[in-house]
Amino acid sequence: MLNVKGVVLSQTPVGEQDRFIDILTAEYGVIEVLVKGAAKITSKTGSATQLFAYSQFSLADKKHGRARILNSVSPIHIFYGLRSSVPAVALASYFSQIIGFSVLPRAGTPELLRLMLNSLHYLSEGTYPTAHIKAVFELRAASLLGFMPDVVMCRTCGTYLPAELSFSVEGGYFCCKDCRPAESMAHWIDMRAASLQAVRHIVLSDFEKIYAFRLGELAQEPLYAFAEAFLQYHIDRHFQTLDFYKVVSGGK
Numbered sequence: 020m021l022n023v024k025g026v027v028l029s030q031t032p033v034g035e036q037d038r039f040i041d042i043l044t045a046e047y048g049v050i051e052v053l054v055k056g057a058a059k060i061t062s063k064t065g066s067a068t069q070l071f072a073y074s075q076f077s078l079a080d081k082k083h084g085r086a087r088i089l090n091s092v093s094p095i096h097i098f099y100g101l102r103s104s105v106p107a108v109a110l111a112s113y114f115s116q117i118i119g120f121s122v123l124p125r126a127g128t129p130e131l132l133r134l135m136l137n138s139l140h141y142l143s144e145g146t147y148p149t150a151h152i153k154a155v156f157e158l159r160a161a162s163l164l165g166f167m168p169d170v171v172m173c174r175t176c177g178t179y180l181p182a183e184l185s186f187s188v189e190g191g192y193f194c195c196k197d198c199r200p201a202e203s204m205a206h207w208i209d210m211r212a213a214s215l216q217a218v219r220h221i222v223l224s225d226f227e228k229i230y231a232f233r234l235g236e237l238a239q240e241p242l243y244a245f246a247e248a249f250l251q252y253h254i255d256r257h258f259q260t261l262d263f264y265k266v267v268s269g270g271k
């Protein structure tokens with residue numbers, strides 16, 4: 020028997036009665052679980068195994084293919100607020116897809132679980148705009164997955180906080196305006212100091228603080244563009260859930 024806490028990332032019906040769910044755990048990465056009789060189970064089990072529920076799972080040692088079989092489950096936290104916002108649900112699905120694609124079974128991922136739970140909490144509460152939560156998740160997840168941008172200084176001249184700079188999506192480093200190479204500009208995103216400070220804040224701050232910053236409207240766009248492009252480039256995958264989020268959020 021394995022007792023583990025996890026958040027439900029996805030669910031797939033199998034046959035008429037059962038379904039597979041993927042859960043993100045701190046100790047074992049993403050685990051596939053078979054929920055038998057899902058169509059007729061009690062409402063408690065139903066809510067504890069629904070999408071984005073954070074629950075305590077008790078899993079049998081016996082396996083069905085790769086999947087562990089669910090013995091019992093109880094909810095720890097249900098993010099009820101998600102239900103009232105289509106963009107919030109769409110964004111949570113995008114986060115789930117990123118994790119499902121990037122995290123291997125048996126890889127310990129306590130920080131990624133924490134990032135997911137914090138993001139679900141803020142999406143559910145509506146504490147920050149969805150575009151803000153999205154950028155924080157993308158940059159911090161990229162860093163946790165091994166693609167941390169180099170935010171120290173201009174790669175060429177060492178300036179710490181240039182007024183204007185360009186961030187290389189491909190290289191993951193920045194150059195001040197004076198040092199920026201003239202050629203091959205396709206993967207560079209221009210920004211000012213405030214956006215760079217936000218990138219630094221997201222990748223370097225303690226977990227409790229990563230969402231807590233404010234940016235003027237002009238500084239938001241380059242941050243959002245960089246976060247999305249950087250994650251997508253480095254994990255090398257385009258997610259349909261991102262397209263859906265953009266449709267329901269009006270392109271943000």
Ligand SMILES: [Zn+2]
Pocket residue numbers: 173174175176177178194195196197198199
């Ligand atoms: Zn420079």
